Amino acid sequence: MSESDALRDLYRAYIDCLNRRAWPELGRHVHDDVRYNGECVGLPGYRAMLEHDVRDIPDLRFDIAFVMAEPPHIACRLRFDVTPAGRFMGVAVDGRRIAFNENVFYRFEAGRIVEVWSVIDKAAIEAQLA
Amino acid sequence: MSESDALRDLYRAYIDCLNRRAWPELGRHVHDDVRYNGECVGLPGYRAMLEHDVRDIPDLRFDIAFVMAEPPHIACRLRFDVTPAGRFMGVAVDGRRIAFNENVFYRFEAGRIVEVWSVIDKAAIEAQLA
Numbered sequence: 714m715s716e717s718d719a720l721r722d723l724y725r726a727y728i729d730c731l732n733r734r735a736w737p738e739l740g741r742h743v744h745d746d747v748r749y750n751g752e753c754v755g756l757p758g759y760r761a762m763l764e765h766d767v768r769d770i771p772d773l774r775f776d777i778a779f780v781m782a783e784p785p786h787i788a789c790r791l792r793f794d795v796t797p798a799g800r801f802m803g804v805a806v807d808g809r810r811i812a813f814n815e816n817v818f819y820r821f822e823a824g825r826i827v828e829v830w831s832v833i834d835k836a837a838i839e840a841q842l843a
Numbered sequence: 844m845s846e847s848d849a850l851r852d853l854y855r856a857y858i859d860c861l862n863r864r865a866w867p868e869l870g871r872h873v874h875d876d877v878r879y880n881g882e883c884v885g886l887p888g889y890r891a892m893l894e895h896d897v898r899d900i901p902d903l904r905f906d907i908a909f910v911m912a913e914p915p916h917i918a919c920r921l922r923f924d925v926t927p928a929g930r931f932m933g934v935a936v937d938g939r940r941i942a943f944n945e946n947v948f949y950r951f952e953a954g955r956i957v958e959v960w961s962v963i964d965k966a967a968i969e970a971q972l973a
Contacts (some may be wrong), residue, residue, distance in 0.1 A: 717913065778959070779948065781918050783847065783911045788918035790948060790960055792944040802966055816946035818909065818920060830909070830920055832946040832962040836932055 717782035723824055724787045728775050735740040736760055770797045778814065785822065791815040796832060802835050804842065810819075813837045847912035853954055854917045858905050864897060866890055874957040881960075884890065900927045908944065915952065921945040932965050943967045 714722075727742035745756045751840055754762065767773050772795050779790040797806040813834045820828040844852075857872035875886045884892065885886050895904050909920040923943055927936040941966045950958040 781911060781913045781916050781948070783913050786911050788911050788946075788948065803969070814960070814962060816918075816948065816960065818911070818918065818946065830944070830946065832944060832964045833966070834962045835965045836963070839933070 716733070716784045720782045720784050720787060720821060721780055723821065724780065724782075724819070725777070727826065728777060731763065731775050736764065736801070739763070742820060742825060744825040747826060748828045769799065769801055770795045772796055773801075785820055787819045787821065789817050789819075791817060802833065802838065804835070804838055806838070806842065809842065811838050811841050846914045850912045850914050850917060851910055851953060853906070853951065854910065854912075854919065854949070855876065857956065861893065861905050866894065869893070872955060874952060874955040877956060878958045879961070899929065899931055900925045902926055911913060915950055917949045917951065919947050919949075921947060932963065932968065934965070934968055934970070939972065941968050941971050943971075 723742070728737050729784065732744055735779040739760050740756055743756055743759055747754060747756060749757050749759065749762070773793070774795070776792040776794075777789055783790040791814065793815070794810070795812075796808055796810045798808055801811075814837065815831055815833045817829060817831040819826045847903070849895040851857070852922065853872070859925070860868050860872055861930065869890050870886055873886055873889055876883060877886060877889050878884065880887065906924075906925070907919055908922040911918040921944060924940070925942075926938055926940045931941075936946055945961055945963045946962040947959060949956045
């Protein structure tokens with residue numbers, strides 16, 4: 714298996730962990746000192762962010778539309794097709810179904826995610842609700 | 844030079860073309876049937892989109908914060924530090940300076956971009972103007 718394929722497998726295991734809501738396992742995939750969009754949130758902050766997302770979006774599911782690997786980096790286009798209960802990203806979704814993408818980069822260190830740079834397509838969400 | 848480095852060089856030449864506003868050269872970098880976020884806009888539509896962006900943002904400059912290559916794909920985090928004259932992405936920026944990122948994927952075919960999947964960080968723009 715190439716180094717790229719091995720990294721892709723690690724990434725898929727991380728996404729599977731999120732979809733199982735297996736929060737106690739998160740530390741296997743995410744570094745203690747993880748940074749998110751330039752801010753050091755750490756593993757507890759990262760977990761809190763995910764738990765918050767799942768509270769806001771009970772049917773949250775991470776689908777990999779497209780993934781690239783160039784070790785130690787992964788780039789992924791994630792696809793969401795979900796029904797946030799109330800507000801999401803400041804938009805009053807209120808139980809309506811929305812589909813949108815997140816384009817996100819990760820840096821891995823010793824098999825765990827140590828840095829994340831994410832952009833979520835808020836404009837697409839607003840366009841669907843307009 | 845590796846295939847990945849060669850693709851990165853092609854990508855940097857495309858970004859340089861944009862920063863020089865060298866629209867007549869755009870067809871060297873972008874395929875006639877280019878698709879943008881799932882829509883076949885074609886080279887004329889792609890060029891019109893860029894010209895429109897430059898009209899709205901006279902000091903538009905594309906800076907590569909981070910780039911990954913896994914041929915035939917490129918993933919890039921672009922950084923913008925600009926002053927849109929009026930509205931941008933539906934936000935009344937009105938000459939204020941804003942900094943934001945775009946996370947974007949490209950598929951190349953025979954040396955030209957044939958597909959683009961882009962997400963611009965609208966939430967970051969709104970946060971700066973709030």
